[in-house]
Each structure stands twice: as structure tokens, then as C-alpha cells.
Amino acid sequence: MVARSALETERRDATVLDDAALVDLAQHFRGALIRPGDTQYDAARAVWNGAIDRRPGLVARCTGTADVRAAVRFARERGLLVAVRGGGHNVAGSAVCDGGLVIDLSPMKGLWVDPAGRTARAQPGLLWGEFDRETQAFGLAAPGGIITHTGIAGLTLGGGLGWLMRRHGLAADNVLSADVVTADGDVVRASAEEHADLFWGLRGGGGNFGVVTSFEYRLHPVGPVVLAGVLLHPAAKAREILSFYRDFIATAPDELTTIAVLRMAPPAPFLPPAVHGQPVVVIGACYAGAVADGERALAPLRRFGAPLVDVIRPTPYVSHQALFDPTAPHGLGYYWKSEYVPALSDALIDTLAERAWGVVTPESYTIIFHLGGAVGRQDPEGSAFEDRRAAHAVNIDAVWSEPARASACIAWTRELWEAVRPHSTGRVYVNFLGEEGPDRVRAAYGEAKYERLRALKRKYDPTNFFRMNQNVRP
Numbered sequence: 001m002v003a004r005s006a007l008e009t010e011r012r013d014a015t016v017l018d019d020a021a022l023v024d025l026a027q028h029f030r031g032a033l034i035r036p037g038d039t040q041y042d043a044a045r046a047v048w049n050g051a052i053d054r055r056p057g058l059v060a061r062c063t064g065t066a067d068v069r070a071a072v073r074f075a076r077e078r079g080l081l082v083a084v085r086g087g088g089h090n091v092a093g094s095a096v097c098d099g100g101l102v103i104d105l106s107p108m109k110g111l112w113v114d115p116a117g118r119t120a121r122a123q124p125g126l127l128w129g130e131f132d133r134e135t136q137a138f139g140l141a142a143p144g145g146i147i148t149h150t151g152i153a154g155l156t157l158g159g160g161l162g163w164l165m166r167r168h169g170l171a172a173d174n175v176l177s178a179d180v181v182t183a184d185g186d187v188v189r190a191s192a193e194e195h196a197d198l199f200w201g202l203r204g205g206g207g208n209f210g211v212v213t214s215f216e217y218r219l220h221p222v223g224p225v226v227l228a229g230v231l232l233h234p235a236a237k238a239r240e241i242l243s244f245y246r247d248f249i250a251t252a253p254d255e256l257t258t259i260a261v262l263r264m265a266p267p268a269p270f271l272p273p274a275v276h277g278q279p280v281v282v283i284g285a286c287y288a289g290a291v292a293d294g295e296r297a298l299a300p301l302r303r304f305g306a307p308l309v310d311v312i313r314p315t316p317y318v319s320h321q322a323l324f325d326p327t328a329p330h331g332l333g334y335y336w337k338s339e340y341v342p343a344l345s346d347a348l349i350d351t352l353a354e355r356a357w358g359v360v361t362p363e364s365y366t367i368i369f370h371l372g373g374a375v376g377r378q379d380p381e382g383s384a385f386e387d388r389r390a391a392h393a394v395n396i397d398a399v400w401s402e403p404a405r406a407s408a409c410i411a412w413t414r415e416l417w418e419a420v421r422p423h424s425t426g427r428v429y430v431n432f433l434g435e436e437g438p439d440r441v442r443a444a445y446g447e448a449k450y451e452r453l454r455a456l457k458r459k460y461d462p463t464n465f466f467r468m469n470q471n472v473r474p
């Protein structure tokens with residue numbers, strides 16, 4: 001068989017997306033339809049990762065479920081490759097495709113909070129900052145991620161690690177129901193009562209089974225002021241600090257979720273200029289409970305080792321959510337590799353202390369997420385999410401602004417990842433995967449869960465219509 005050339009692919013897309021076809025779609029579509037040559041085209045195909053440069057044949061900006069159905073049916077009838085875009089944050093750029101059709105959900109930002117019932121129904125174009133702003137108006141929140149400009153949809157469908165997870169579980173653990181447009185263009189509601197198998201798969205299985213057009217979340221009282229912020233220590237003391245940190249979090253209450261970031265201190269306004277650019281261990285913390293209890297819980301961590309900087313203080317939850325935003329701006333080049341680890345063993349700490357600061361650019365970093373608590377207590381088979389026995393997810397993130405540095409940055413990530421791999425549980429968080437091939441997707445879920453996901457895929461998407469994702473192959 002001869003592989004289709006780029007030119008042939010282009011020609012094919014030009015043929016299927018001619019004016020007549022678009023007129024046909026426009027009759028059933030209310031949002032904007034953006035094609036190559038349109039003034040909005042380059043903005044519509046750009047995603048968070050500036051290293052991704054794909055040219056879809058059409059971007060269909062959906063205003064609601066009816067638009068999503070029309071786009072799915074249009075693509076299906078013409079055999080088009082389809083990408084689904086929520087917040088556009090996926091590091092592999094799976095929200096855009098070369099040729100084909102992007103089902104862009106970004107205009108769908110409706111959110112309805114039921115303060116009495118402590119639930120919210122949210123459309124998939126929302127970003128976490130937008131979601132939190134509205135729910136916090138009622139003193140409520142759902143667990144999200146640690147950056148405000150990540151989309152709620154992709155993050156929730158992969159699981160969702162964030163500041164509230166040890167107290168209230170993952171984002172996916174707090175989904176009560178979801179409306180889904182299937183590969184046939186039908187609309188179904190998935191919950192514990194309806195399409196329970198699909199509901200299982202949506203919570204961790206990513207975008208494999210359909211387009212979610214709304215999520216219903218369980219909300220929890222949070223803040224609005226929480227005790228949160230960061231501590232900085234010099235990298236020279238990394239072994240001592242990370243060992244203490246490991247022992248400290250082993251008995252930390254569920255209210256406390258932390259992260260450790262190994263990097264050069266960014267020129268953030270809340271850090272004194274003297275530390276900017278210095279190799280540091282950053283410990284981020286959020287206590288999702290009473291501030292006074294948080295002060296007591298965090299005291300030993302704050303006392304240990306005389307931190308260079310301590311900016312842990314009572315702060316609005318929405319402000320804390322945005323604290324790390326400047327470290328992940330849109331449009332730079334990004335490349336990630338990740339593993340779950342069962343513990344921060346001495347050997348792993350040694351590896352990180354020796355290599356994490358060998359970065360090629362000052363923007364690159366290694367981040368260690370602190371799992372356990374409510375995440376670890378959920379039934380591991382109750383949803384597609386894996387791996388609840390892990391203590392941490394370690395994510396090695398190369399960041400560059402000059403394309404000439406990309407290959408050296410990628411090499412650093414790969415080398416450190418190879419060194420971290422022997423310490424892995426063997427699993428990887430699916431939302432931290434790049435474009436790493438089918439074996440890594442299998443590894444993300446493990447054999448048994450992957451086979452269960454495959455059976456579900458054969459039921460809901462037997463032709464693999466939704467394949468621009470961490471793909472479960474039917």
C-alpha cells in the first residue's frame with residue numbers, strides 16, 4: 001500500500017470541503033464556519049502549544065448541541081478526520097488536525113449553578129478560571145486543575161488533578177452526568193443511571209466515546225479565602241527538602257494538596273528579584289478548609305529549612321488558581337513526558353536532584369503532583385481513570401521560545417524521563433501524554449482497563465470516528 005502524500009491529502013480536503021458542501025452544512029449550523037484563507041483561520045487553528053502547526057480544512061465553531069450534531073453528521077457523511085477542541089491545552093495538539101474538521105466547542109461557555117443542590121451544569125468551552133469565578137460567587141467549587149486557562153472538558157475527561165483533589169477527588173470523580181453527542185450524531189445522557197457504561201468510560205477515557213456538550217458537577221463549599229501559596233528553597237538543598245517534604249505529606253490531612261516544582265525561579269512579581277533565575281525547589285500548597293486549621297497543618301513545612309521565600313497566606317481561591325498561570329503562557333513550544341510513581345524514594349530524589357536543573361531553557365521544569373487522600377480512596381474500578389495507587393505524577397516539561405532550542409529541550413526531557421522510568425508504577429496519567437503511540441496509551445490504563453475501554457469503544461465508536469485523542473483502538 002502506498003501512503004497518501006501531503007499534496008493528495010490537501011487535494012482531497014479541498015474536494016470534500018467545497019462551497020456546495022459548506023452551504024449544506026451552513027443550513028444546519030448556527031456558529032461560525034472558518035476555512036483556510038479566512039481572516040480568523042490562523043487564530044482558530046492555534047492551540048496552547050506553539051510547537052503545533054496544523055491546518056484543518058474547516059473549523060466549525062459550535063454554539064450548542066445542535067451545532068455539534070450537525071458537525072458530526074457532516075464529517076461522518078464525508079469521511080472527514082475530526083478533532084474536538086475544548087480549551088485547546090492538550091500538549092499533543094489533539095484539538096486540531098491536518099485537513100479534516102475541527103469541532104470547536106470554545107464558544108460554548110454556559111454555566112448554571114444550583115447553590116441549594118450544590119451542583120453546576122457547565123458547557124465544554126469553559127476554562128477553569130471562568131468556571132471557578134462563577135461557582136465561587138456562591139462559595140462553591142468543583143475540583144479542577146492548577147492553571148486557569150485549561151479547558152474543563154479535556155481535563156475532566158482524562159481525570160483532572162488539582163488543588164482540591166485530596167479533599168474532594170478528581171474533577172472526573174465529581175461528574176454526576178454528561179450529555180454526549182455520539183459518533184452517530186445521537187444525543188445521550190450518561191450518568192450512574194443512564195448509559196452507565198459510557199459514564200464509566202467518560203471519567204478517565206478522554207474523548208474516545210463522543211463529544212460532551214455539558215457536564216453536571218458536584219460542588220463543594222471552598223473558601224472563598226483559602227490558605228495557599230508557595231515556598232521556595234535553593235536547589236542546592238533539594239535532597240534535604242524533598243526528603244522532608246515526602247515525610248511531611250505522608251501524614252498530611254486531606255484538606256492539604258501540594259505540588260513540588262523543580263525549576264529556575266521565574267520572574268514572578270510575588271518573588272523578590274534576588275531569586276529570579278535561581279535554581280529552586282518550589283512547594284505549592286492549598287489548604288481546602290478553615291484557614292486557622294491550615295496554619296496549624298502547614299506550620300512544620302513552613303518552618304523547615306528556612307525557606308528563601310514564604311508567600312503562603314490567606315488568599316482568594318480564584319487568585320491561588322491563577323498563581324501558576326504565568327509559567328505556562330500560550331504560544332511557546334512545549335514537550336512533556338510523565339510517569340506515576342509509588343513514592344518519592346531516596347533513589348528517585350537523588351535522580352531528580354542530580355538532573356532536574358540540567359534544563360536547556362529557564363522556563364523548563366519538573367512538576368511533582370501530590371495524589372492520595374480522596375483520590376486514592378475511590379474504587380479503582382469505578383471509572384476509567386488510572387492509577388489511584390500512585391503517590392505522585394511526575395511531569396517533565398520542556399519549554400522553549402526559540403524553535404532552534406526545541407531538539408535540545410526535547411532531549412533533556414527524554415533523558416530525565418528515562419532516568420525516572422525505573423521508579424514508575426508503570427502507568428502514566430493520560431492527560432500528560434504527548435503523541436507517544438499506542439503502547440503508551442495501553443500503559444496509561446493497564447491491560448485490563450484498556451480491554452474494557454476497547455469493548456466500550458466498539459460499542460459507542462466502532463469506526464474510530466473520534467481518533468484525534470489518546471486513542472483506544474476498537
Ligand SMILES: Cc1cc2nc3c(=O)[nH]c(=O)nc-3n(C[C@H](O)[C@H](O)[C@H](O)COP(=O)(O)OP(=O)(O)OC[C@H]3O[C@@H](n4cnc5c(N)ncnc54)[C@H](O)[C@@H]3O)c2cc1C
Binds near residue numbers: 085
Ligand atoms: C498549562 C497546562 C496546565 C495543566 N494543568 C493540569 C492540571 O493541573 N491537572 C490536570 O489534570 N491536567 C492538567 N493539564 C493537562 C490537561 O488536563 C490536558 O491538556 C487536557 O487535554 C486539556 O483539556 P482542554 O479541553 O484544554 O484541551 P483540548 O486540547 O481542547 O482537548 C484535549 C482533548 O480532549 C478531548 N476533548 C476536549 N473536549 C471534549 C469534549 N467536550 N468532548 C469530548 N472530547 C473532548 C479531545 O480528544 C481533545 O483532543 C494541563 C495542561 C496544560 C497545557
